[in-house]
Amino acid sequence: MGTIATNNRQITLFYHPDTSLGKRMNAYVNSMDKDVLIVDVSKTKVTGTQWSELAEKLNIKIADLINQEHPDFTKNYGKGPFDMEEHDWLKVLEMHPELLIHPIVINGEEYMQIKKPTDFTKFMGADSAGADEKNPL
Template sequence: MGVISTDEHEIKLFFNSGSSIGKQIQAYVLASERKILTIDISKTRVTGTQWVELAKGLKLSISDLINKEHPDFTHNYDANLDLEDEDWLKILEKHPEVLSTPIAIIGERFVQLRSPGDFVKYIEPDSKM
């Protein structure tokens, strides 16, 4: 069992309220019929262990969670960095705004949400029960 609990009737959303896509997806999630827990990464610190669990749940590496084209990333780092996972975690912890997309845990599924339509796609089958 990981440090992030899952519940078939709950949605957890890790997002940045400073991004327009984060705000849009948050609105869609809050309109859902399920119990919601939103984690605004611009206000709430996500631990290294939680980032690792999110990456594993998405079947991605830590570096894949980072938008290497984000202005805050390109201003502070070389886009061609070749780092160990611990170093990528430090970047996420220091600059959470470089998270590539909001991440939702819907029941036991971990999904990256690139648009509000992605959320609708994942939640719709459950609402037809």
């Protein structure tokens, strides 16, 4: 059992509010006809275990959760390539949650990084998201 609670009747969003996509996803998720859990990573401490679980469920490395081109990242860590261990990447996210590269949505047992607004529409299905390909977010 993971540390992140999931529920088929609930949508969970992990996001940072300083990104335009994060703001859009927050508004859009809140408009859904499901229960919503919003995790603003700038206000809520996400543990290393939770970050690890998110990466695992997304089938990516923890480093892939981090925007390595973000000005704060390059200021603190320089430019890559980087040869850091998983626990080092976890420390980066724990100390600098603003580096989260994309919002993450959980719907039941399904996890997805939202890289563009239409990803959310596809993830939720056009009917349940209230949008279609001709009228994306």
